[in-house]
Amino acid sequence: MDKLNITHLAKLSQLALSDSERAHVEQDLAHIIDMVDHMASVDTNSVEPLAHPLDAVQRLRPDEVTEEVNRNRFQRGAPATEAGLYLVPRVIE
Amino acid sequence: MIFPGIRDIAAALDRGDYSVRELTEQCLSDARTANERLNCLITIADERALAQADAIDRARARGDTGTLAGVPLVHKDIYCTEGLPTTCASRMLANFTAPYSATVVERLDAAGMVTFAKANLDEFAMGSSNENSHFGAVANPWDTDRVPGGSSGGSAASVAAGLTPVATGTDTGGSIRQPASFCGISGIKPTYGRVSRYGMIAFASSLDQGGVLARDVEDLALVLGAMAGYDERDSTSSSHDDAWLEGVSHTGVGMPDRSLTIGLPLEYFEHHTGSVALVDAAKATLEAAGARFVDVSLPNTAAAIPAYYIIAGAEASTNLSRYDGVRFGYRCENTDSIEELYERSRSEAFGAEVKRRILTGTYALSVGYYDAYYLKAQKIRRLIQNDFLRAFESVDLLLTPTTPGVAFRRGELTGDPVAMYQQDVYTTPASLAGLPAMSLPCGMHERLPVGMQLIGPHFAERALLQAGALYQRETDWHSLTPDIGEHPSADSPVQKEES
Numbered sequence: 001m002d003k004l005n006i007t008h009l010a011k012l013s014q015l016a017l018s019d020s021e022r023a024h025v026e027q028d029l030a031h032i033i034d035m036v037d038h039m040a041s042v043d044t045n046s047v048e049p050l051a052h053p054l055d056a057v058q059r060l061r062p063d064e065v066t067e068e069v070n071r072n073r074f075q076r077g078a079p080a081t082e083a084g085l086y087l088v089p090r091v092i093e
Numbered sequence: 094m095i096f097p098g099i100r101d102i103a104a105a106l107d108r109g110d111y112s113v114r115e116l117t118e119q120c121l122s123d124a125r126t127a128n129e130r131l132n133c134l135i136t137i138a139d140e141r142a143l144a145q146a147d148a149i150d151r152a153r154a155r156g157d158t159g160t161l162a163g164v165p166l167v168h169k170d171i172y173c174t175e176g177l178p179t180t181c182a183s184r185m186l187a188n189f190t191a192p193y194s195a196t197v198v199e200r201l202d203a204a205g206m207v208t209f210a211k212a213n214l215d216e217f218a219m220g221s222s223n224e225n226s227h228f229g230a231v232a233n234p235w236d237t238d239r240v241p242g243g244s245s246g247g248s249a250a251s252v253a254a255g256l257t258p259v260a261t262g263t264d265t266g267g268s269i270r271q272p273a274s275f276c277g278i279s280g281i282k283p284t285y286g287r288v289s290r291y292g293m294i295a296f297a298s299s300l301d302q303g304g305v306l307a308r309d310v311e312d313l314a315l316v317l318g319a320m321a322g323y324d325e326r327d328s329t330s331s332s333h334d335d336a337w338l339e340g341v342s343h344t345g346v347g348m349p350d351r352s353l354t355i356g357l358p359l360e361y362f363e364h365h366t367g368s369v370a371l372v373d374a375a376k377a378t379l380e381a382a383g384a385r386f387v388d389v390s391l392p393n394t395a396a397a398i399p400a401y402y403i404i405a406g407a408e409a410s411t412n413l414s415r416y417d418g419v420r421f422g423y424r425c426e427n428t429d430s431i432e433e434l435y436e437r438s439r440s441e442a443f444g445a446e447v448k449r450r451i452l453t454g455t456y457a458l459s460v461g462y463y464d465a466y467y468l469k470a471q472k473i474r475r476l477i478q479n480d481f482l483r484a485f486e487s488v489d490l491l492l493t494p495t496t497p498g499v500a501f502r503r504g505e506l507t508g509d510p511v512a513m514y515q516q517d518v519y520t521t522p523a524s525l526a527g528l529p530a531m532s533l534p535c536g537m538h539e540r541l542p543v544g545m546q547l548i549g550p551h552f553a554e555r556a557l558l559q560a561g562a563l564y565q566r567e568t569d570w571h572s573l574t575p576d577i578g579e580h581p582s583a584d585s586p587v588q589k590e591e592s
Contacts, residue, residue: 004456013410013455014417015448016436024445025452031511032453036399039469042476049471050478052299052329053285053527054551059328073192079424086419091431 004029095574096165096258099312103160106153113153113163113207117146120165120209124256127577131232133241133250134210135170136178142209149205160342161319162205167251167260170211171218172198172303173292181294182226183216185422185442195292196324197261197303204319212260213247216444217413218268218296220244221516222506225446230503233275234575235541239500242272248306249276254577259307259316263293265300266401267495267520270532273306274495274544277534279561279571280306281313284552285527286331288317289324297408298329300401300524309571310533310561314338314346317554337555346562353560355379356389356488361519368494371536371543376492378567379560387488391480394522396473401521402514403457403470410454413447449510478526485550490560493519495532495544523548531557534570542573 006026010017017025071084080087096102106113121139128134149163173179173191175198180186194202202208215225223231223246231246233239234254241250245262249272252260262269264282273280281304288303295301305316318341324330337344357376362369376386418424418438425437443451457466484491497518506513523530528548535545549557565571 009452009456012459013451014435014439015451016440028449028510029452035511036403036466039396039399039473042393042396042473044469044472047472047475049468050475051471054331056329077189077421079418088419088431089428089434
């Protein structure tokens with residue numbers, strides 16, 4: 001196994017790890033990856049991957065409006081809003 | 094209070110032994126006292142419960158109610174409940190109130206069940222011990238130094254301690270069956286797609302399935318019958334009808350209509366623990382009641398844990414990307430950039446296990462690793478399902494231990510995630526295959542409950558429940574209750590209901 005690039009992995013996961021967290025995470029992940037590497041010993045040649053336990057396909061429905069968006073109600077749980085908009089730090093200078 | 098079965102509660106309400114309001118007030122008061130010791134509840138919902146209770150008392154007076162009307166209920170705090178906090182035991186959602194209710198909540202409300210509390214769980218249902226909760230660990234009512242199992246640990250502890258006759262749970266890799274086993278109660282995870290996932294906070298969407306925890310099989314069936322069934326709001330909801338399950342409140346579970354052939358998968362009996370001896374005794378009981386046993390082999394069992402942790406992690410890393418500190422949930426303070434807002438909000442609000450799962454899943458999905466991990470795990474998932482399908486060509490059900498051992502001590506496995514993951518060795522295979530599975534109490538080992546697992550073919554809930562009813566007719570392990578005397582109380586962060 002390659003050396004884990006925790007910095008890259010944390011970036012992809014949108015997580016900021018403290019130095020002490022990083023050491024623990026690195027060790028735990030190494031153990032977890034050792035465990036999952038046992039999968040390599042199973043012969044899966046010509047086996048179809050199973051993505052859904054009942055092999056169901058995505059159901060489609062007629063393209064009709066079925067519910068109203070109630071923005072006020074949904075924004076009640078938002079940390080910061082103004083005039084119906086979600087507030088975030090400046091993205092475009 | 095030690096609850097009689099749901100039918101006995103309904104009969105007592107019909108006779109007027111007590112009103113729904115009186116029953117609900119008793120539940121609220123018992124819950125508050127017991128929770129100081131067990132920490133099994135996150136929210137106690139006085140106002141909602143009493144309003145529901147009064148409405149059911151009025152409906153009962155009109156004769157306008159079914160078997161479940163007025164029966165107390167605890168929901169795992171992963172089901173969205175409009176007007177009540179839904180925390181998923183995470184700091185991320187500690188102040189979240191859902192703007193709508195889950196289908197499961199709506200259906201059990203409509204059946205007249207009275208939700209008086211929401212149960213503690215492992216954060217986002219990730220865990221096997223209920224130690225990963227932002228609101229603190231849950232104690233096992235049989236021994237408060239031990240874990241109740243997880244992730245539906247609060248639900249299981251609430252039923253075992255007699256706070257409620259029934260609780261909802263969810264099961265992704267064993268989260269109903271393992272805590273049911275550790276707490277000496279019954280718990281069923283139905284076939285994938287049987288219970289709607291709408292409003293059930295997502296962990297691993299191809300595995301997550303709602304279910305029930307109660308003292309016996311009859312109560313499991315009554316509540317499952319009311320919450321199961323097709324839901325157009327869940328794209329993975331199954332349209333496979335089950336008239337028997339829908340009518341079970343009228344017919345009762347009943348006994349199997351013919352002699353059952355039950356398979357014993359060799360791979361589940363390799364480790365000779367105390368549990369295995371008790372499952373052997375259960376086999377003898379079922380044999381005496383007319384069942385025939387045969388040995389079967391499920392050769393890919395050992396690969397289930399790695400495949401499960403890759404698939405569940407991958408799906409979790411995707412599902413949990415929605416927590417961004419912008420639209421709902423926790424937001425960090427004083428940020429200069431949107432990237433920092435995302436990263437710090439998530440890092441400050443997710444617990445260690447949730448971060449581990451997100452990182453594992455991200456690793457498995459990242460460039461260069463996808464084939465070796467995610468795709469490989471999905472292929473193993475197929476092999477595991479094929480093992481089961483082959484076994485079910487010659488047997489009706491499978492009997493196994495639910496867990497490798499009894500409830501372990503709090504803190505015993507927290508430093509070793511891989512050892513913790515191995516707790517799910519007997520429950521993850523049925524999850525990967527999408528099969529219905531149930532844990533029933535089958536004895537005591539060193540004064541702690543032991544559970545056995547019955548696994549059935551897809552949509553064979555009837556066979557599963559009837560076999561369970563047969564076993565519980567012959568035994569009384571399910572009626573044992575822990576001694577819940579006075580113990581030193583712990584701090585309990587029960588939330589106040591929103592008004």
